[in-house]
Amino acid sequence: MRFKGVLFDLDGVLLKSMEQHLEAWQHAFSRFKALINEADFYQLEGRGVRSVVKALTQKYGIAPEFHEEIIRDKIKCYESIFNPEFYDGLYGVLDLLKKHQIKMAVVTGGQRDRVQKITADYFSGYFLGEVTSDDVVHTKPYPEPYLKGAEMVKLSPSECIVVENAPLGIQAAKAAGMRVLAIATTLPKSELTQADFIFDHFDQIEAWFQGELVTADA
Incomplete structure (x- = not known):
């Protein structure tokens, strides 16, 4: 699918x-x-x-x-x-997904006020909304945040892919029934092995998405 x-x-x-x-x-x-x-x-x-x-x-x-x-x-x-910094290649991924009309949302353990300000200031036009720690009873590693994320974009869990960098987030996404792409920004790959795919950089993630989108459109 x-x-x-x-x-x-x-x-x-x-x-x-x-x-x-x-x-x-x-x-x-x-x-x-x-x-x-x-x-x-x-x-x-x-x-x-x-x-x-x-x-x-x-x-x-x-x-x-x-x-x-x-x-x-x-x-x-x-x-x-706070000094906003972004990973190399991140916006290439976001632009690719937006071009292909892929629905996107943010799912985080952060607090709502901070998260909404960041998405408004730096990611305007990319995301349909945010699920924060203020929106759930149980945060990651429970599946609730990602299940709410799927509801937000009006898709089933099996239609969603998650991009994560932390073991608890990976556990939450897998428990929600979603595929996970992990990026080793803060922890070594050896601690992200529950993910379906693990990457070092966002340009690798962009290439993976590009391949999936081309295959699906063929």
Whole structure:
């Protein structure tokens, strides 16, 4: 079956932002003398902010009463250091899919206000909408976010392909019954093996989509 929709994760896929998120979490936890590292954080990528803070405070023995304060500090720091960067070849993929009238949406563990501002500022005209952590009961690795993404583009899960960079996101998409293209932007390929295909760069993903579209149109 030819795919008719593509659902994109945001951070680490559409936006080169994971390093900035890590820096913000490190700042928020610094007064507790907790040293958050890449291994701590990248494995949690895809969860909502409250799920992330719960996991990290449990790991470092920090009381739940500090959750909201840590979240506020993290968001404030992230906003102060945010500098939008994009991966080479990303817009080539988006333009190709748009040209072929493929329906697209963003599915992310980010918060709605931030996500909608980013898509409006940098991705206007590409996406039909966004599914954020504010729109679901269960964030990734549960399938709910991607199932809502399929509903948003009015397609069945089997008609959708997901582009992800994180294990929890891949798990969520597979549980939703979707094929997954993983891109190794933040983690090595060895940690993305649940995906159907794994790529190093967006130009490789563009070539894959081009091949699929040409085959389907033949």
